[in-house]
Amino acid sequence: MIQLAVIFGLIGLSVYQRVKIRAQSQTGIGEILGNSKASMLSEAIGNLIATAGGIYLSLILLATFLGLELPSTVELYSIRFEPVAGTSLMLALIQPFIQRIWSLLFK
Secondary structure (H helix, E strand, O other): OHHHHHHHHHHHHHHHHHHHHHHHOOOOHHHHHOOOOOOHHHHHHHHHHHHHHHHHHHHHHHHHHHOOOOOOOEEEOOEEEOHHHHHHHHHHHHHHHHHHHHHHHOO
16 A cells, blocks of 8 residues: 555656646647647646657567567556556656756756
8 A cells, every 4th residue: 555655656746846847848738739728737747648658669669679578467566567558657757857867967
């Protein structure tokens, strides 16, 4: 149960960091979509899913190219998931923190 709370806590922190990054940027998704209004939270969650999806596709292409045979599912703390999808989500979750550290180091 505590592991699930930690996972949701990490997701929440990642979404919070994405909201901060989005608030600092000049262009908004509302300008692209026209009249629709997107909240910073919905943009951050959409950005998280889009980033994880891009990483997922890249990892699948890499695994296919290298001919790797990956298990179809893995179980971690009684939660079953696809290993490439889990890896993609974890990389997408830590991406804003790495981006923040990178920008602080190389400003």
